[in-house]
Amino acid sequence: MSEPSNALAGKVIIVTGAGGGIGSETVRGAVDRGGSVVAMDLAGAGLDQTASLDGVVALEGDVTSTADWERVLAAAIDSFGTVDGLVNNAGIEGAITPLIEYPEAMFDRVLDVNVKGVWLGMKIVGPTMLDKGAGAIVNLASVAGLGGASNLSAYSASKHAVIGLSKSAALEMAPSGVRVNAVCPSPIDTRMMRSLEESMKSDDLDLDTMQQLIAASIPLGRYGQPSEVGDLICFLLSDDAKFLSGAAIPIDGAMKAR
Ligand SMILES: NC(=O)c1ccc[n+]([C@@H]2O[C@H](COP(=O)([O-])OP(=O)(O)OC[C@H]3O[C@@H](n4cnc5c(N)ncnc54)[C@H](O)[C@@H]3O)[C@@H](O)[C@H]2O)c1
Structure with missing residues (x-):
């Protein structure tokens, strides 16, 4: 593998779900490229290893909580002075069951974490980037956001919504120089x-x-490997992607080329 570049040198990035598979590889990729990271995940979700990396401040929090988002933003400003990037990666799969049997409470929870969590992140962290006239946001959608998924109706609906949120935010934030993209991984x-x-x-x-x-x-x-998704996210966070915004990018071994 080639040496990572310095493409994120001096950049401060918030990553949610940072103890999980794609989240932890995104944090690793960002610090390898010279970035500083505020890594957020639920208590007991494997943040310890991520927290031990140089340039990482780890924080327990729930993406559905406004108060937790405000703590995360304050931690980024206190520790590193600003925010240049946000990766809304936290997500849950919910139940795997036909739509007509899907538990209502689980439907609500999937939409809460996967959609409201992404919206809250952009709403609370976005203004810091808008004020400075620069920044990049990457939201985790899925191939299940580009088409239906049997027995995963809530998950698929939530990932379609992430793409809608991302494109809307890209349009709203473009005049202030903030880019917003969604990535759509296959399994x-x-x-x-x-x-x-x-x-x-x-x-x-x-x-x-x-x-x-x-x-x-x-x-x-x-x-796919989580580091392969992390590499794409790091590219989108970097200035190498400076004309790329409003996209929903499959990273799927050509699954959606059919
Ligand atoms: N693994 C895949 O095949 C795949 C495919 C497409 C999209 N995705 C998306 O990629 C993202 C990361 O998934 P992953 O595969 O790394 O799964 P994962 O389960 O390893 O990681 C998800 C992380 O999100 C955290 N999380 C869940 N609810 C949270 C909340 N309320 N607040 C804060 N953190 C919370 C979990 O604790 C976990 O660490 C998700 O949004 C997922 O939907 C994954």
Whole structure:
């Protein structure tokens, strides 16, 4: 692998869900490229390892809480003086069940975390970037935001909404020089996929066979790695992407090329 560039040198980035698969690799990618990071996740969600990296301040918080977002923003300003980037990565898969059987409380929770969490992040952190006339926001959508997903109706709806929020914010924030993009990964090798596989397996379909079927549904023939998504996010945060805004970018081994 080539050496990471200094593309994020001097930049301060907030990453949510930073203890998870894609979040922790995004934090690692950002500090490797010279950035400083405020890493946020729920208590007990694996922030310890991320927190031990140089240039990282870790904070427990829930993306659905306005008060927690205000604490995260204050931590970025107190520790590093500003904010240049925001990665709304926290997300949950919810239940894996047909729409007509989907539990209402779970539907509400998925929309709360995956949609309201992203909206609150942009609403509370956005003004700091708008005031300075520069910044980049990256929101985690999914290939399930580009088309339907059987038995994942709430998740798919939430990821479609993330794309709508991202494009709307891109239009609103462009005059102030703030860019907003969504990334749309296919299955990526993290806890979330292990949970989805667990719920999908049956007496007729063991875990190995199912993983092979999922990999075969991706033209490049494999799951993506969380670091590969982290690399794309870091590119979007950097000035190398300075004319890229309002996009929903698949990172999916050509899954959505069909
Ligand atoms: N893994 C995949 O196949 C895949 C594919 C497409 C999109 N995504 C999206 O990428 C993002 C990261 O997923 P991942 O695969 O790394 O999963 P993950 O479960 O490893 O990480 C998600 C992180 O979000 C955190 N989180 C959940 N609810 C939160 C809340 N209310 N407040 C703060 N943090 C919260 C979790 O604690 C966890 O650390 C998610 O938005 C997910 O929907 C993942």
